Amino acid sequence: MQKMTETVNTKKFTELFSDLERCNKEEQKQKILEMNEAMEEMDEKEFKSVFTTELFDKICRMIEERKIYLKDSILMLKHVGYFNVLKCACINCFENSSLKKKVGEIIIEEEHKKEEKNEKIFVDLCKCYISLSYNIPPELRSICVLCLLKAALNKEESEEVQKEVEMTLLALSNITMWKNIPEELFLSEIKEIIKYHQDHHNLTRLAFQSAWQFLTSRLLFIKKLETVILNELHFVGEARRELEESIRHIDWKGKGEEKEKNRIERKEEILLxxxxxMLGRFFVKCKLWNEESTELFSSIVQVFGVAKGNYSEICEECIRSFIAAVKNRVVILDSLLKIGAIDAAFEEIPKSTIKVQMIYYCLKFFIEISRRIKEEKERKDLKRKVFDKLEEEGYEDIIIGLCYCMYKWEFGYLHLIKNCPDYFVYL
Structure with a gap:
């Protein structure tokens, strides 16, 4: 394994991993359970430092040399994939590893078996492959999607089954960038999963969100899905309820970046x-808009209101969703402004502990609004309001250097946002 700065979590994981080859079956399984616990405590940086191409190659060799049992390696890899997606770690070392090729070969072998097919191993291998991969051969794509949707249709309500279904749907939510998944491969199954939960509440909240993420991601390639999503499955109402549920589950009074948070609350924040x-991506793609859709922004403003000051990542995502909506020309600008989105962004600007990232998103929001305002006088009034707000709060230096905040990182270079100087110079 490559050298890294070890933390308590990474050190525990690497020590347990190095002992696997010397263990019997029962000891091996116990150590893997402890490794999975260590994964849960890792942050994104720790996670990336541990799961390297070298580590995945070593797991592959251990499987081939029978130094680790296949079932035990799957038990570990399922959790690697689960936390990779949940933490948005985006580890890409699996892509070029011998383990990816090995897992793909086993999946195809299992698929072609007519007898003695181990259904559980087959489903688990598909979870591992989907949750760790970003480039999927078409044959494996079809096999895995069909397999996982079938597994996610399990309607048993035991805690064990719910957890497995959650892992299954979370894996499916990782395929947001895949193209060419025909609707006949997924639409009836994912609709059944969502509708059944709406009637019986059998899924965890993370599983339900993941089902929606998988479906809304297909909207980029199958435009007619929007009618199904909005009118048949009532996406807007479900999203509002979930946002309001998250507001109730998080302790907003504590300092989000300082306080010691338990696992349940960390998962709630990740879910939110x-x-x-997901809503930000949906707002970019949606073409149907009505009053109910506008009300969804009221819930986002609510989230922003309780999160501001303590939960910077949540606040940034709120502003980014506003930006996505304003850029979509079918969104009615007046109704969006009435719910308080622009006021929320104004409130964030004068913070004494202001962050460049947040100023970037807030000002990007104002720029997109100004592009939508048809009357020149209204546009200049909005620009003047932003400028005066900064000056009023004593941020003259920030005004002078605001262009720095309006750079974006793209393709390895910093680019100044188009028309940014106009926004402040030509008032």
């Missing part, structure tokens, strides 16, 4: 961020 990110 996932909803906000």
């Amino acid at each position: 961020v996932r909803w906000l990110r």
Whole structure:
């Protein structure tokens, strides 16, 4: 394994991993359970430092040399994939590893078996492959999607089954960038999963969000899905309820970046961020808009109101969702402004502990609004309001250097946002 700065979590994981080859079956399984616990405590940086191409290659060799049992390696890899997606770690070392090729070969072998097919191993391998991969061969894509949707249709309400279904749907939510998944491969199944939960509440909240993420991501390639999503499955109402539920589950009084948070609350925050990110992508793609859709922004403003000051990541995602909506020309600008989105962004600007990232998103929001305002006088009034707000709060230096905040990172370079100088110079 490559050298890294070890933390308590990474050190525990690497020590347990190094002992696996010397263990019997029962000891091996116990150590893997402890490794999975260590994964849960890792942050994104720790996670990336541990799971390297070298580590995945070593797991592959251990499987081939029978130094680790296949079932035990799957038990570990399922959790690697689960936390990779949940933490948005985006580890890409699996892509070029021998383990990816090995897992893909086993999946195809299992698929072609007519007898003695181990259904559980087959489903688990598909979870591992989907949750760790970003480039999927078409044959494996079809096999894995069909397999996982079938597994996610399990309607048993035991805690064990709910957890497995959650892992399954979370894996499916990782395929947001895949193209060419025909609707006949997924639409009836994912609709059944969502509708059944709406009637019986059998899924965890993370599983439900993941089902929606998988479906809304297909909207980029199958435009007619929007009618199904909005009118048949009532996406807007479900999203509002989930945002309001998250507000109730998080202790907003504590300092989000300082306080010691338990696992349940960390998962609630992750869930809320996932909803906000998904909504931002949805707002870019949606073409149908009505009053109910506008009300969804009221819930986002509510989230922003309770999160501001303590939960910077959540606040940033709220503003990013506003930006996505304003850029979509079918969104009615007047109704969006009435719910308080622009006021929320104004409130964030004068913070004494202001962050460049947040100023970037707030000002990007104002720029997008100004592009939408048709009357020149209204546009100049909005610009003047932003400028005066900064000056009023004593941020003259920030005004002078605001162009720095309006750079974006793209393709390895910093680019100044188009028309940014006009926004402040030509008032």
